[in-house]
Amino acid sequence: MNHSISSKHHGNESVANKQNTPSMSAETHEVFNQPTALDPFDAYQSDTALQDWVKIFQSTDSHDALKRYGQRVGTDLFEAGFAANKFKPEFKSHSRFGERIDQVDFHPAYHLLMQTAIEAGHHSLPWTQKKMGAHVTRAAMEYMHSQADPGTGCPLTMTFAAVPAIAHQPNIAKDWLPKITANVYDPRNVPFYEKQGLTIGMAMTEKQGGSDVRANTTFATAIDKTGPGEAYELVGHKWFCSAPMCDGFLVLAYTGSKEQGLSCFLLPRWRPDGRKNEMYIQRLKDKMGNVSNASSEVEYRGAFAWMIGEEGRGVRTIIEMVSMTRFDCMVGSSAIMRQALAQAIHHTSGRAAFGANLHDQPLMQNVLADLAIESEAALAISMRIAHALDVVQQDDLPADTIEHELKFSRVATAIGKYWICKRAAQFTYECMECIGGVGVVEDNILPRLYRESPINAIWEGSGNVQCLDVLRAMQKDPSVLDAFMAELKKGLGVYPVFDQYLKSLSEEFVDLESLEFRARSVVEKLALAWQACTLIQFGDASVAYGFVHSRLNQYGGYYYGTLPKDVDVKAIIERARAK
Ligand SMILES: Cc1cc2nc3c(=O)[nH]c(=O)nc-3n(C[C@H](O)[C@H](O)[C@H](O)COP(=O)(O)OP(=O)(O)OC[C@H]3O[C@@H](n4cnc5c(N)ncnc54)[C@H](O)[C@@H]3O)c2cc1C
Structure with a gap:
């Protein structure tokens, strides 16, 4: 089955004007000082941070598959994302003959997105290839796909996440799982036994x-x-x-x-x-x-x-599915942030105001670098969970390593889901503001990303529910907090600010009576410490320095653009720029 898109999205005419020359003429004036469109772009090769984090947490080589997917995301899938959201799914309760059919019809662009993802193994990779790095590869795929269209991410993640739950029931699993994990997209409304892909x-x-x-x-x-x-x-x-x-x-x-x-x-x-x-x-x-x-x-x-x-x-059966979809919410919201950031950096690089390019203006540099730090910190901890999922699937690793990763990810997934999904909405708005007035206009992707940005925070357990889940996990088995704290300690000894922050974190657990009331502030602190320690251990030095010295001390302000002046903002922006 081959799904093609019949409608063109947004002002693609600007792609032809890639040189940003003042040759475009309106009726009364020359059009100049307008940036070009970012697309077409390569969602993998243009993203230095993504390539780095895939390398950091992966022992196998999946770069060719990710390169192929990255090219699709920045071209036809990006286009399809616009069409699939413009032409909404339509519900038909009855056929023209009056029979009840309960049919939902989608635009071909939706099917193109689903087909491409499923054929690439977006929904199945770690179940069909249990080798180290499979979860990381799949997470990278989701990270790219969600930049084109987060909506199709919903059935893709549910299909992926259902596998461990259905595996609980061998007599059903034997018929269903081979077809759920097959890289075959079959959208026909026919019984499951007539299909090869479910x-x-x-x-x-x-x-x-x-x-x-x-x-x-x-x-x-x-x-x-x-x-x-x-x-x-x-x-x-x-x-x-x-x-x-x-x-x-x-x-x-x-x-x-x-x-x-x-x-x-x-x-x-x-x-x-x-x-x-x-x-x-x-x-x-x-x-x-x-x-x-x-x-x-x-x-x-x-x-x-x-x-x-x-x-x-x-609840115990389905919770395995829920923990996977919560992890996917982390990846999905990180993806929204990445695409918003890529657009903001690209736009501002082609725009001048008050006589200078925006990239050369200190305050804009501060805002963009602050956003880039946030985006990379979100990606870093998402990939850290993907790595944990990889580790627990390996039979040949020491039992204590697997146990650590299991306990760590039990609590870290709830912390990460809370924090990244919460940060996405404010982040996306700030990227819109970098783009200025045209940032709110529907023919660019920012308004869609902005409307998308609160969804993951509410779906699959809203903010408070995640924070309460962290407390519940700790109360049921205090060793999950020990595993999380052991992870944080891996970042000690590099920055005194971090070391001091970690010391004060243990004080949060002295007054247990008020813990529920304080759950958000406690989880927020745990999230910041985890992002910091992941960046310190594995990340780019400028990004790690910037994160620690803006988020863990009193310097950081409420909004973006409050980095201290010794942060290497130019290097951070350059790293985040879609190349
Ligand atoms: C786009 C989208 C798609 C969805 N798709 C699906 C789907 O396919 N399948 C499905 O089953 N569901 C789906 N949902 C539903 C979603 O999972 C629920 O909306 C979510 O779990 C919250 O439940 P609720 O809406 O009933 O809110 P409520 O449970 O009423 O919660 C309202 C608020 O109260 C807070 N709260 C709850 N308990 C406490 C407490 N003890 N202390 C403090 N605060 C608390 C919550 O955090 C929340 O902020 C979808 C939602 C969205 C937005």
């Missing part, structure tokens, strides 16, 4: 409770036998079910009283006997961002589903 969604959130899934009211009744792997019918609803054209959905429902706990189910779009399943799309959500992704409200009126994992332990 996608997976997730439906937990209900009207009366999203963060608190225990408030769910959806009820599952066994068709015959009860228990793991058996068939049930579900009655209830889900208030958010993104990507409803997926082939199956991981869903939570009760089989008995609330005390018995929720169970996890795999609900296929078509029943095994070839009939349409009783999952009815009520409507699509009219969202402010993430527009290419169809988020729907659904009702189950006796919908067929198999129980996955132990009865009453559904």
